[in-house]
Amino acid sequence: MVEPLRVVHYLNQFFGQIGGEEKADAAPRLHQGPLGPGLLLQERLGERGRVVATVICGDNYAAERQETAGEVLALLRGLEFDAFVAGPAFNAGRYGLACGSLCAAVREARGVPCVTGMFAENPAVEQFRRRAYIVRSGSTAREMAQAMEAVTALLLKLAAAPDETGVQAGGLAVSPEADGYFPQGRTVNVVGDRLAAARAVEMLLARVQGRPFHTEIPLPAPGRVPPAPALRELRGACLALVTEGGLVPAGNPDGLVGARASSYRAYSIAGLGSLRAGAYESVHRGFDTSAVNADPNRIVPLDAARQLEAEGVFGKLHETYYVTSGCATWIESSQAMAAGIAAELRRNGVDGVILTAT
Amino acid sequence: MRCGAAMARELERQGIPTALVATLVSTALTVGANRIVVGTGIQHPLGNPKLSAEEERRQRRRLLECALQSLTTDLQEQRVFEAAAA
Known part of the structure; x- marks a missing residue:
């Protein structure tokens, strides 16, 4: 007993x-x-x-x-x-x-x-x-x-x-x-009764024949959101640059991680006309960073943004850019980081964002 | 990439129009970005080392102009914006 x-x-x-x-x-x-x-x-x-x-x-x-x-x-x-x-x-x-x-x-x-x-x-x-x-x-x-x-x-x-x-x-x-419990987001190895190849072919056949099937790797799909209202005019708009490309000052002084990030960093671009090669580097671990290290404007397009700002195409550039590493990063973390950035943007009167991704 | 799209989605949800400059358009659509600007490559979304410095700057400017256009465009649903060719 x-x-x-x-x-x-x-x-x-x-x-x-x-x-x-x-x-x-x-x-x-x-x-x-x-x-x-x-x-x-x-x-x-x-x-x-x-x-x-x-x-x-x-x-x-x-x-x-x-x-x-x-x-x-x-x-x-x-x-x-x-x-x-x-x-x-x-x-x-x-x-x-x-x-x-x-x-x-x-x-x-x-x-x-x-x-x-x-x-x-x-x-x-x-x-x-x-x-x-x-x-x-x-x-x-x-x-x-x-x-x-x-x-x-x-x-x-x-x-x-x-x-x-x-x-x-x-x-x-x-x-x-x-x-009947909510998935905990864990990956657990199990021994299947049939080889992956056989299961995959069966799923494919079911799909083309319109029969129901269950993927073994469901991807999170957070769903659509209604588009934000468009900017009424650009000339008075304050815009911010955001990137998930991991671009930080050389030496990564604040220790941004290169993958599975759950926090972002903010760096001043006040007074800068462009991002100088050698002064920045990408710590992102999911792509070959040599091209953006050679010219950081390829991922945070400060030079072109300053040009448009100077010509009065839009009002002004927010003096800070925000960065994280979008490599194997959870959707939930991404949303939480964006919510944090949104709060900062709102405090600083930013009207729109240009967000660059690899 | 997925991260950037999810961030763009959240910023849009909070009412801040956000141009996502990215190359993997299908992922951007799946994850739920609304204003998607087609970038010039995964390793250099706003540039191309194969172009001359002058051509590359012009291309980057066109991409940003396209991003600005997306921010001033009223949308009912997701849309993919492409910068004019050189």
Whole structure:
């Protein structure tokens, strides 16, 4: 007989039966045994597990304080447990952030399987799906039963795997498709039953014959966005130069990485008429940089931009150019960097951007 | 390249018109850039070491003019802009 799994459950003030919005500032507390949705969790676990404790914390408290995860870990310090469940949080934003960050923190600190559940559009999904198992749920607590069923099933599978990340010989014990959680962006080697060539030909045939098929390498496609309104006129416009070509001052003084970048750099071009060879270099690791090192204007076209500016074709050039390395860089990182740059551009009254890519 | 297209997409999403000068047009379209200006090469998007210095400068200027044109063009959907030939 396998020992029952000792499970700790996290709930917000509402599901934890402390109160409503007026108790959203409640600090984390520990309750012995299951509570609220934890009773359902206990029922699903049956004899395979036991909800030994419930952590309850107010939504505002958890969402507003970075240190909440540390406080919850401190509460759990003396407690022995084998698995952690949070929520499910459905489409609740603050609750989702708490569930996601606690699953990530408990998994990292205690090395036990941690599972939560959320609606696809909960912002915490994007934030934590790489670090936590987040099962797809409906948008409201009306779908508690199905959500808890999926959470429990995944938790038991992870607990039975030799590693809390679900990794076992030959691949993963669990998969986003089979177990209904949001993909974590990991690449895992598995041994297929047929050679890649046979699978590829089969996919190709399915495609030309109009039959359904599943790619083995899905590429992220973030989807279209409506075009930004055009500039009404150029003569008064302030424009900025941005590049993903990795062009930095010679010697790379601020240590921009050449691949998988998650941050950008900003360099002044005030008073410069062009970018001088030798004063700049590209640290991008995804293309032969000799041509842009020989003439950096080939990737950050300052010389031509200054000419057009001097002729009054457009108003003025923003005095800073922004750079990162677009080599094996995550779409999410790219968007985050662009959001950071956009904030700087807006502060500086920039109207439009010329962004160069390799 | 994918990174640049994703950055252009985000800047556009935030309402800042952005001309993406790039050579891999199909990737730019797939990832969701809106104003795509066809560059002169992956290793030198705005230049060409094979041209004379004078020709190269003229070409770079034409590419920037094309980028400026894309910024002042009202769009309903993605569009690929090509600089006039020399």
